[in-house]
Amino acid sequence: MFNTEKYKKICEELLPYKANLIAVTKTKPVTDIEAAIQNGQMLFGENYVQELVEKVPVLPKNIQWHFIGNLQRNKVKQIAPFIHTVQTVDSRKLLNELNKHAASNNRVIKVLLQVHIAKEEAKFGFSEVEVQMLVDEGVFEQYNNISFNGLMGMATNTDDTMQVRSEFKQLYGLYKSLSDAFDRNESPVLSMGMTSDYKIALDEGSNMIRIGSALFGSR
Numbered sequence: 273m274f275n276t277e278k279y280k281k282i283c284e285e286l287l288p289y290k291a292n293l294i295a296v297t298k299t300k301p302v303t304d305i306e307a308a309i310q311n312g313q314m315l316f317g318e319n320y321v322q323e324l325v326e327k328v329p330v331l332p333k334n335i336q337w338h339f340i341g342n343l344q345r346n347k348v349k350q351i352a353p354f355i356h357t358v359q360t361v362d363s364r365k366l367l368n369e370l371n372k373h374a375a376s377n378n379r380v381i382k383v384l385l386q387v388h389i390a391k392e393e394a395k396f397g398f399s400e401v402e403v404q405m406l407v408d409e410g411v412f413e414q415y416n417n418i419s420f421n422g423l424m425g426m427a428t429n430t431d432d433t434m435q436v437r438s439e440f441k442q443l444y445g446l447y448k449s450l451s452d453a454f455d456r457n458e459s460p461v462l463s464m465g466m467t468s469d470y471k472i473a474l475d476e477g478s479n480m481i482r483i484g485s486a487l488f489g490s491r
């Protein structure tokens with residue numbers, strides 16, 4: 273169930289930071305998404321290709337869809353016709369595939385590079401060094417159908433707020449150092465912060481938070 277009060281509160285909290293809110297709707301029904309739209313939300317995040325392609329046809333065409341899950345290359349084709357941003361790009365091969373399918377759909381897909389900042393093994397993403405290497409190699413100039421807009425990261429899932437803060441701080445540092453590399457025609461994006469840590473993320477320079485359970489209940 274969509275929590276209207278929570279939504280309004282979070283939108284208010286975001287205002288001073290000029291940050292965007294991605295409503296994360298994985299595992300949640302289309303009716304929840306419609307309720308959020310009723311309240312003015314148009315940016316949504318999904319994690320699974322199959323679930324996303326089932327929801328898209330029955331929802332308004334002007335939704336901005338952000339892919340925030342682990343994206344397999346063989347599934348890029350299914351989302352390329354409509355996806356606004358892929359926030360979880362973690363390999364060169366995935367970039368190649370996104371560019372190819374964006375081109376065959378005559379469109380540009382925005383991407384964020386996912387950076388591995390957490391101390392946990394399980395989280396995906398490039399290391400800081402790898403991101404720097406891609407940028408130094410001028411990789412993004414080779415892709416006519418990809419717009420490189422910024423970075424995304426997830427902090428360690430821990431109650432240690434000092435650690436979470438230091439991970440966000442680190443990602444912000446990388447983001448700032450790369451600012452010349454992002455597509456000049458778009459607003460640069462630093463996507464960090466979820467239900468448990470978005471306040472810290474905003475404090476540390478996030479301009480896009482991805483919120484699921486605070487808005488739609490636990491999964």
Ligand SMILES: *Cc1c(COP(=O)(O)O)cnc(C)c1O
Pocket residue numbers: 296298319340341426466467468482483484485486
């Ligand atoms: C599920 C998910 C979210 C939202 O998580 P909540 O804790 O429910 O706010 C944000 N980002 C990513 C990458 C996710 O997979």
